[in-house]
Amino acid sequence: MSRRVLPGLPLTLGLTLLYVAVIIALPLAALVFKAASLGPADYWRIVSSTRAVASYRVTVLSALGATAFNLVFGLMLAFVLTRYRFPGRRILDAVVDLPFALPTAVAGIALTTLFASNGWFGAPLAALGVKVAYTPLGITVAMIFTSLPFVVRTVQPVLEDLDPALEEAALSLGVGEWRIFTRVLLPLLTPALLAGVSLAFARSLGEFGAIIFIAGNQPLSTEITALLAFIRLEEYDYPATAAIASVMLFAAFVMLAVTGILQGRALRYMERS
16 A cells, blocks of 8 residues: 655645635635625616726736845845855844834824934925825825835845856856846746745735825825725725726736746746757
8 A cells, every 4th residue: 555755635735725725715705705796887887987097097007016125135135145245244134024013004103204304314305306105206205114024034035045156157158247137047036036026016006004104095195006996995895895896806917927927937047048
């Protein structure tokens, strides 16, 4: 009688499927069914209203700006933490995880205090004519703060596992540092970078607590989609809440699908190289 290399598959698989069904699938199914209770005309009227479309625009554009910033700065920070040794490195490495541990409401209050017109950062910026708090720029700042660790922590382990001999060989052949980064390191980092960026973008789309304090929450200007769904919930308009939330759910699925395709292509390119 043959034995499995890893015994206990039926039990572990059953528990996993039960967890997925209860914690993930059932809430999502309830959301979809609630939104489906609306007729096509009512559903379209809710999700295409002027206020809803404005919230989509504010949320997506702010998330794209935050993700683009984290793509560059997060990669630089991961590179510094991995390749250099300097006083305070461990402290900086621990600070990267602070947004994970800090309640988002506390983060929002802290950011609002710092970037208010009389804050430590807000006052100098105001003197330059740049206003952060209660503007779309403030929303982007909050998204940057809460989503940066996803890029750093996804790329950092891959950088640590890369063999320095690859870079040393390229240097010995007279290849410049920029070409080493673009031709040697970046292709190897692309799958991890795509994963980190997609997680950061998803976190930015769904962020709520850190944003509502610094955004000002003005309809058609600084109101995010998550807040609009929460407002409809407070009004006991559950079908409208489900309809708006279903748009966010659909956007998340599309983003994950596109990211999966890009990661697959990047992995195939690495295997051929």
